[in-house]
Amino acid sequence: MNSKxxxxxxxxxxxxxxxxxxNSKRGTKRAKTRTPGSESSVEVDLSYLDLDTGRxxxxxxxxxTVTLTCSEFDTLMNKFDMLQTNLExxxxxxxxxxxxxxxxxxxAIEISIKDIEVKLYDMDHRLTSVEKNTNALESTAQFxxxxxxxxxxxxxx
Numbered sequence: 001m002n003s004k005x006x007x008x009x010x011x012x013x014x015x016x017x018x019x020x021x022x023n024s025k026r027g028t029k030r031a032k033t034r035t036p037g038s039e040s041s042v043e044v045d046l047s048y049l050d051l052d053t054g055r056x057x058x059x060x061x062x063x064x065t066v067t068l069t070c071s072e073f074d075t076l077m078n079k080f081d082m083l084q085t086n087l088e089x090x091x092x093x094x095x096x097x098x099x100x101x102x103x104x105x106x107x108a109i110e111i112s113i114k115d116i117e118v119k120l121y122d123m124d125h126r127l128t129s130v131e132k133n134t135n136a137l138e139s140t141a142q143f144x145x146x147x148x149x150x151x152x153x154x155x156x157x
Contacts, residue, residue, distance in 0.1 A: 033046065
């Protein structure tokens with residue numbers, strides 16, 4: 001086995017040691033044969049690693065560099081540009097939503113102002129009515145005072 005074995009293979013081989021020891025006690029020792037594509041197969045038995053799941057296996061990276069073909073690079077840059085455009089659109093949408101929120105607040109303020117204007121109009125109308133009634137009462141009080149004075153004069157005479 002090569003020096004770059006993974007931990008799963010080592011663990012599997014270590015778990016097989018008792019079987020090999022048992023076989024050696026009986027005097028028969030079977031040779032391990034592996035099927036291509038699987039490091040977990042022991043004694044030509046198939047393992048779950050031999051199933052074709054359709055997944056693409058990638059090798060472990062030893063460096064932080066990635067090599068791309070020109071078409072892959074162009075595709076990646078196009079996707080990056082689309083993402084950047086989408087982020088700009090999202091930022092614009094967020095600005096528009098902020099403006100709409102401000103407009104909603106302005107609409108609420110406008111409605112409140114209209115309600116206050118209606119209440120002020122009603123208050124002004126009531127105040128005008130009260131002033132008319134007060135003037136009428138004052139004129140009536142003046143008239144009664146004059147009549148009282150006249151009646152008093154007539155009684156004193």
